[in-house]
Amino acid sequence: GEQVEQRPPHLSVREGDSAVITCTYTDPNSYYFFWYKQEPGASLQLLMKVFSSTEINEGQGFTVLLNKKDKRLSLNLTAAHPGDSAAYFCAAVNYGNEKITFGAGTKLTIKP
Amino acid sequence: EAAVTQSPRNKVTVTGGNVTLSCRQTNSHNYMYWYRQDTGHGLRLIHYSYGAGNLQIGDVPDGYKATRTTQEDFFLLLELASPSQTSLYFCASSVQRSGNTLYFGEGSRLIVV
Numbered sequence: 001g002e003q004v005e006q007r008p009p010h011l012s013v014r015e016g017d018s019a020v021i022t023c024t025y026t027d028p029n030s031y032y033f034f035w036y037k038q039e040p041g042a043s044l045q046l047l048m049k050v051f052s053s054t055e056i057n058e059g060q061g062f063t064v065l066l067n068k069k070d071k072r073l074s075l076n077l078t079a080a081h082p083g084d085s086a087a088y089f090c091a092a093v094n095y096g097n098e099k100i101t102f103g104a105g106t107k108l109t110i111k112p
Numbered sequence: 113e114a115a116v117t118q119s120p121r122n123k124v125t126v127t128g129g130n131v132t133l134s135c136r137q138t139n140s141h142n143y144m145y146w147y148r149q150d151t152g153h154g155l156r157l158i159h160y161s162y163g164a165g166n167l168q169i170g171d172v173p174d175g176y177k178a179t180r181t182t183q184e185d186f187f188l189l190l191e192l193a194s195p196s197q198t199s200l201y202f203c204a205s206s207v208q209r210s211g212n213t214l215y216f217g218e219g220s221r222l223i224v225v
Contacts, residue, residue, distance in 0.1 A: 006154070034213070043202065043216040044155075089154055098209045102154035 002027040004092050006103030014111050019077040021106045023090035026071065030101075032093035033066060033073050038105075039086045047088070048075075080110045115139060118203050118217035125193050125224055133188040133220045135203030143206045144186040145214070146170070146178060148199040155202065161186060162209070193224045 003026045013019045023033075032051055036044040048059055050066045050073070058064075061084070063076040073090055090103040116137045125131050137144060143162050147155040157170030159178035167178055175197060177189040190197055201220045206212040 004154075009152075036214075036216075043218050044214075045216070046213045049213065100157070100214075102156075104152055104154040 002030060002092060002094055002099065002101040004090060004101045004103040006090055006106055008106060009104065010107050010109075012109040012111060013080050015081055016079050019080055019084075019108060021075045021088055021090075021108070023073045023092075023103045024071055025073070025092045025101070027092070027094060028068075028071065029095045030071075030092040031095040033064075034091040034093075035062070035064060035075050036089045036091065037086045038089065044089065077108075080108075082110050082112070084108060085110045116203055116205055116215050116217035118201075118220045120220060121218060122221050123223070125222070127194060127224055129190075129193045129224070131190040131193050131222060133190075133201055133203075133222070135186045135188070135217055136184050137186075137203075137205040137215070138184065139205065139215070140183065141205035141207050141215070142183075143209050143212075144180060145204045145206075146176070146186065146188045147202045147204065148172065149202060149219075150199050158188065158201075160209075190222075193222075195224045198222060198224045 006023045034049045035047040037047045038044045048064045050064050065074045087105045087107045089105045092101050119134045145160040146158040156172045158176050159170050160168050161180035180186050203217040204214040
């Protein structure tokens with residue numbers, strides 16, 4: 001079945017710096033991808049989603065890049081601010097069985 | 113905005129104990145899910161349902177039962193709790209399964225001692 005590897009598990013950057021979180025997946029039938037944000041002590045909320053193509057989505061200071069050839073999904077933060085401190089999870093949806101597979105998560109800390 | 117409410121938010125039980133986690137969603141979503149979240153594993157699907165009376169097995173179902181009594185209510189049952197079931201449990205709902213945003217509840221932290 002699908003395996004989603006998310007890196008790094010922990011990431012600390014200074015306010016104003018950039019950050020990149022990457023997920024690689026194994027199943028070429030994965031066709032829909034999500035990024036969820038989980039603030040400390042809170043639930044997961046949708047940050048962004050991207051469909052099956054080489055696609056760039058932007059919003060809330062983040063850019064999502066999907067490269068189907070390399071089976072890689074990345075979440076790029078261009079200028080971190082304290083409100084971005086959270087755990088981030090990628091998720092891949094399989095076209096055949098509609099199964100959703102989550103990455104293990106990245107805990108992002110923004111230092112002043 | 114979708115609203116998913118879980119109870120209890122925190123629970124401590126003993127090994128062999130009986131626990132029921134409750135979830136209610138108020139947006140008429142068809143699908144409801146139970147996940148567990150553990151460090152290093154992300155979210156893993158326990159059970160899900162696409163309507164009242166329906167139950168589908170997820171990826172880590174052992175030791176768990178679930179029941180969808182109405183479109184709004186989805187319960188997770190641990191009839192003989194074990195320490196390995198100590199985890200943070202999330203309920204979620206979505207309109208359809210594929211490609212649809214999951215709306216999560218606040219989580220229920222369970223400790224089995």
